[in-house]
Amino acid sequence: MAQTDTVTRILDTAEVLFAERGFAETSLRNITGKAKVNLAAVNYHFGSKKSLIQAVFARYLDPFTERFHRALDDLEAHYDGQVIPLEELLETMARTVLEVPAERNSLKVFMKLLGLAYSQAQGHLRRYIQEEYGSVFTRFTELVRQATPDLPDAERFWRLHFMLGTVIFTLSGLDALRDIAEKDYGEHVTVRHLIRRLRPVVVAAMQAPLPEPVPAAAEAG
Amino acid sequence: MAQTDTVTRILDTAEVLFAERGFAETSLRNITGKAKVNLAAVNYHFGSKKSLIQAVFARYLDPFTERFHRALDDLEAHYDGQVIPLEELLETMARTVLEVPAERNSLKVFMKLLGLAYSQAQGHLRRYIQEEYGSVFTRFTELVRQATPDLPDAERFWRLHFMLGTVIFTLSGLDALRDIAEKDYGEHVTVRHLIRRLRPVVVAAMQAPLPEPVPAAAEAG
DNA sequence: CCCGGTTATAAACAGCTGTTTCAAACGTAG
């Protein structure tokens, strides 16, 4: 099967270049040149650049959602109707994120892509990810809801997104920060170190006291 | 002075389009067309697209750094050598961020631009911001160091970036999240609401317990 | 009035973009 070779070579090259420079800044000639593949191969195998981008994401997100669903199944079976503690849920998510790209040793690329998916407007990508992989996130948030019954729904919604920002922002900008950290603190930091650092922070953030209600008089302006 | 009109019209239009679609996705013809200005005006007044991008940032960051320095001066004078509490520092930063774009009612644009500055690789932008505005951030982190003496330096470094991620990620992606929040929780959320929500979360995150040290045996892999 | 520097305009530049075309090479089933 010669197709497989061309297709995976395109995907392997594209994901690296996308992660390094972004989508708009990476041309098809850039990809096909580095992948030693004919220019027309992208349109032949994927149809368009948009579809290539989505295919790059699917190659990470498909195994991720599958594993994550299975991990949540296991967790629910183990707790058998009881509420799953927040730490367990976060731990499971972190473990799954770490497992998925392990074989290709490209956790960093995966993280950068996630960051790009949020920041680069690319409307089609956001829609694609939401439609394709929204359900597993919904399932996760429902479990978080049960684990944090004292949190008002809106507050939990925002805090989850706060923490999503923390994780994606940090891990996707890792390279730049790593250099500073290594120079200033003599630490060689890996993604795994960071996740260890993130855990207590995320838990504390989710359990932080509620904000003071707005004084009614100060609402305007 | 006809120059002022053309220049500000370019800047006003550019910052909105950049914030909506990103830098690479926004062409000069796009900007000049919407601004009702000749195409060559950008290169005439700014020299290049890169310089335009930097000028857009400077228009926000120059007043910001000036005000922030002044606010920190006041704070230091008021505490007169005593350690400034963490909450005060965060509060001051938040207040300054809110004040700066107030006149142009474009806080949202400012936040989106900050998000782009980090996510879009755009090496020149990161360097420009670091060189031009790094000092005020250094001053701020030193005050945070004094306010959190129990935190190891490396830990504080990372937590500050965690929180930077939380804030920028949330505020720059506000529009998409706002719609969901409004639909699901009937809340109309403004940036000011979010900052109120962010405060206890950021404080709790900075004061979270330290992560468990890595078991020596588990270091490899 | 008229000159001289500043700003605006339209046109053209070379280069790159994603996509399409069509012929050549391939690999396999009959």
Place this chain on the structure above:
DNA sequence: CTACGTTTGAAACAGCTGTTTATAACCGGG
């Protein structure tokens, strides 16, 4: 070996990109 669907290849497409050029309009000072 032949015939056929699949995959590659080189070339060309129209369209857009940032930038430059040369000309024209403007406008305040002498």
